[in-house]
Amino acid sequence: MPELPEVEVARRQLARWTADRAIVRVLLQDPAAVRATLSSRPSDRLADAAERLAPLVGAVGTEPVRHGKRLGWVVGGVGLLAHFGMTAHLVRRRAGDEVPDLARLGFELDDGTVAWFVDGRRFGCFTPVEPGELSLRLREGCGPDALREPLDAAGLRAALKGRRPLKVALMDQTKLAGLGNIHAAEACFRARIGPSLPCAEVPAAGWERLAEAIPRQLREAVEAEDSDADLVYVNLGGPNPFAVYGRGGEPCGTCGAAIRSEEMAGRTTYWCPTCQATEPPA
DNA sequence: GACAGTGTTTAATT
């Protein structure tokens, strides 16, 4: 589930798995996973993907960095940007083991493991850039990182202005980078604000609560997801860990009212009508 | 077989 916390977990995995390890082979299962820009379209593939990744062989990478939902990594004089799209995640396997289903790209390391980028839906990709431009390209078109560079109440109010519903604005990566459909809904719940309330109608106290709720939501999600299951890919089956997301019709854990759901800007949005009592303007 | 889904961009429309 690649929103900011999931990408941060992937960053930590990649850092742990590749620290001080040279890449001995790049396994390009799906050449279309390497794109000219961070695009969700496989048709934006780079024609010379294999050549562009060839300099990675023999090199040890720097510690990967993250901005919002993007990763940046420098290996062998190549800057790599990565986006995880809807379904990408990293899996570690031993070299020679069966290639994971839907693996797109693998980095084989000198300890006999492979870090695989697995992405069924193929919206995720890697984009090679000049190393000197990496930090710029990583942030390009993005607002501040919602976890590392959290905005205070005044900053949020200034960034998320206008008539847009709050939850839609929270997902606007150009204003604040990192929140997606799940964590935006959860942050609204934590701040006790209805997701459809226009930004212009959020009261001062609401911005204060949001400024706390956003980093807290993200921090707790990272902690919960940063497991030690490095060698075993654990499917995301199991109980729904969220307070409102995916709980339409269920009783709110806080007040017992039925969680509601409604489409907003094309995405299903969940909220508690009691705990988040702010109403849309009819 | 139908449908929804963690993301993003683009075009068309209101």
Next chain:
DNA sequence: CAATTAAACACTGT
């Protein structure tokens, strides 16, 4: 100009 909607990308899970 602001905002929404639809479509596209491609595949899994229910």
